[in-house]
Amino acid sequence: MKLIQARKGQFVYYNNELHKIYSIKPLAKKSILMFRIKDMEQVACKAEEVSFYKPKHMDSFLFLGAKYTLREDQVAEEGGYILITKPDPDYMDHYALNEFEKVETVEGKDVITTRQNTVKFREFLVMVPGEESGSNDISYYDKSKVTESQLQEDAQLEETLRKNEFTPSIGDVYLNLENRGVAMIVAITQEEVTLGTGERLTFKALHKADHWSYLYSLNDGGFL
Incomplete structure (x- = not known):
């Protein structure tokens, strides 16, 4: 289904692959800003170029190189991921x-996340690692158009992303995909960085964080 009115957070297909909209610029020629869910690659396009998809129970897809299956009938686990599909946040x-x-913490069926959000069970689907039997793979809109080489790249994507990790430096600037804010690394101690926002993350956590995306470094002025 083609989008009539785009909304931040929507899952969409673009170039046959699953993306998520993180911002909308109504006056821009390419008004839809999104990232490809499997590897966080950013892209801009027009609204008419994407097709809307609503994730549901037993859908499976690639996220940061790893396969997950959405389940509404399982309790979340500490250290795992959830996808918030029916947001109803407290103030x-x-x-x-x-x-x-x-x-971060499981309280009955509800959870407290690493961002200190308390999310109720009815608001999210649990992202169970792996592609479960009987699941619906939504990584591609039309699977018949996916080449064998693409499938091979997908199978190796998690390892590829791991190999491509870089050591952050003071002056590296990151984009917050949730609020379009930017923050610079202002300090590094051993395996931990401090952002200009005051947030402290390990190298691994910064690389894996789905809401921080590397933009450029003040040291070379070049965008990624």
Whole structure:
């Protein structure tokens, strides 16, 4: 289904692959800003170039190189991911449609995420690692158009992303995909960085965080 009105957070297909809209610029020629879910590659396009998709129970897809299956009938686990599909945040919480959140604590069926959001069980689907039997693979809109080489690249994507990790440096600037804010690394101690926002993350956590994306370094001025 083609989008009539785009909305931040929507899952969409673009160039046959699953993406998520992170921002909309109504006056821009390419008004839809999104990232490819399997590897966080950013892209801009027009609304008429994408097709809307609503994720549901037993859908499976690639996220940061790894396969996950969405389940509405399982309790989340600490360290795992959830996808917020029916957001109803309290006034102290900050999350929206189709956000990926990492679980820090499980309280019954509800969770507290690493971003200190309390998310109720009815608001999310659990992202179970792996492609479960009977699941619906939504990584591609039309699977018949997927080449064998693409499938091979997907199978090796997690390892490829790991090999392509780089050591962050002071002056590296990151884009927050949730609020379009930017932050620079202002300090590094051993395996931990401090962003200008005050947030402290390990190298691995920064690389894996679904809401921080590397933009450029002040050291060379070049965009990624």
